[in-house]
Amino acid sequence: MQSGYLENLFGLSGKxxxxxxxxxxxxxxxxxGFSAAGTTVALLDVAAGKxxxxxxxxxxxxxxARPYTCNVLEKASxxxxxxxxxxxxxxxxxxxxxxxxxxxxATTGPELxxxxxxxxxxxxxxxxxxLSAFLxxxxxxxxxxxxxxxxxxxxxxxxxxxxxxxxxxxxxxxAALANFTQxxxxxxxxxxxxxxxxxxxxxxxxxxDQNRFLLLEEGTGELTPRGKSILSHTPAGRFGEPQDLVGxxxxxxxxxxxxxxxxxxxxxxxxxxxxGV
Ligand SMILES: NC(=O)c1ccc[n+]([C@@H]2O[C@H](COP(=O)([O-])OP(=O)(O)OC[C@H]3O[C@@H](n4cnc5c(N)ncnc54)[C@H](O)[C@@H]3O)[C@@H](O)[C@H]2O)c1
Numbered sequence: 653m654q655s656g657y658l659e660n661l662f663g664l665s666g667k668x669x670x671x672x673x674x675x676x677x678x679x680x681x682x683x684x685g686f687s688a689a690g691t692t693v694a695l696l697d698v699a700a701g702k703x704x705x706x707x708x709x710x711x712x713x714x715x716x717a718r719p720y721t722c723n724v725l726e727k728a729s730x731x732x733x734x735x736x737x738x739x740x741x742x743x744x745x746x747x748x749x750x751x752x753x754x755x756x757x758a759t760t761g762p763e764l765x766x767x768x769x770x771x772x773x774x775x776x777x778x779x780x781x782x783l784s785a786f787l788x789x790x791x792x793x794x795x796x797x798x799x800x801x802x803x804x805x806x807x808x809x810x811x812x813x814x815x816x817x818x819x820x821x822x823x824x825x826x827a828a829l830a831n832f833t834q835x836x837x838x839x840x841x842x843x844x845x846x847x848x849x850x851x852x853x854x855x856x857x858x859x860x861d862q863n864r865f866l867l868l869e870e871g872t873g874e875l876t877p878r879g880k881s882i883l884s885h886t887p888a889g890r891f892g893e894p895q896d897l898v899g900x901x902x903x904x905x906x907x908x909x910x911x912x913x914x915x916x917x918x919x920x921x922x923x924x925x926x927x928g929v
Contacts, residue, residue, distance in 0.1 A: 856920025
C-alpha cells in the first residue's frame with residue numbers, strides 16, 4: 653500500500669470535534685470513534701454525570717476529551733460553552749449534532765389517538781430534534797465561518813425520507829432537519845466558504861432507550877409486531893449497533909468527503925432501499 657494514503661484521505665488526527673448528545677447511545681460510540689482516530693472530542697450533554705464518565709473513559713483510553721454539561725436548547729448557556737471550547741482548543745473542525753429522540757407522549761397508539769396528541773409534546777420534539785441542531789450550528793458555525801473550513805454532521809433518521817407510522821412529530825422534525833441540512837450546506841458555501849460542508853446521517857433502527865418500548869414487548873422482551881416488521885424489511889436482517897455509524901461519521905468529517913455536502917447518508921441495513929417486495 654502507498655505510504656500515508658489512507659491517512660491523507662481519511663486522517664482526522666489533531667482535529668477538534670464537538671459532539672452533542674455525546675453521552676447517548678449512538679453519539680458516545682461516534683465520540684469514541686473520533687477519539688480513536690486521533691481527534692480531540694468536546695462532549696456536550698445535559699446529563700452531567702454520564703458525559704463526565706464518558707470523557708473520563710476516553711481519556712483513560714489515551715484520548716483527549718472534555719465534558720461540557722449544557723442544555724443545547726438554552727442559547728445563552730450554549731454560547732458560553734462554545735466560547736469555552738474555543739478557549740480550550742482554539743478551533744472547531746467538526747460538529748456532530750446528535751441531540752434528539754422520540755417520546756412516548758408524542759406517539760400514537762391504542763391509548764393515544766392522533767387527535768389527542770398533546771401540543772406540548774409536539775413542540776418539545778421539534779425543539780429537541782430540529783431547534784437543537786439549528787442553535788448548535790449557529791453557536792459553533794461562527795468559528796467555522798471565520799476559519800473557512802469545517803464539517804457539520806446532523807444525526808437525522810430514515811423518518812426524514814418517508815414518515816414511519818405512530819411518530820408524526822419526530823418524523824416531521826427529522827424531515828425539517830434534513831431540509832435544513834441542505835439549506836445550510838448551500839448557505840455556508842455561498843456566504844462563507846466552500847471549505848465548510850454540511851451533511852447528515854440517517855440511522856435506521858438501533859435498539860436504544862428511545863425506541864425500545866416500540867420494538868420489544870415490555871414483559872417478555874420479545875419483538876413487537878412493529879419490531880418484527882422492521883427486521884423483515886431490513887435486508888441486513890438485524891438492528892444497527894452504535895458502532896455501525898462510526899465509519900460514516902469519520903468519512904463525512906474527512907477530506908475523503910471533500911466533494912460531499914448537502915447529503916443525507918442512510919445507515920440502515922438497507923431499510924430505506926427495500927420496497928417490501
Ligand atoms: N436510536 C435509534 O434507533 C435512532 C434512529 C435514528 C435516529 N436516531 C437519532 O440519533 C440521535 C441519538 O439517538 P440515541 O438513541 O443515541 O439517543 P439517546 O437518548 O441515547 O441520546 C441522546 C442524548 O442527548 C442528550 N440530550 C437530550 N436533550 C439534550 C439537550 N437539550 N441538551 C443537551 N443534551 C441533551 C441526552 O442526555 C442523551 O445523552 C438522536 O438525534 C436520534 O433521534 C436514533
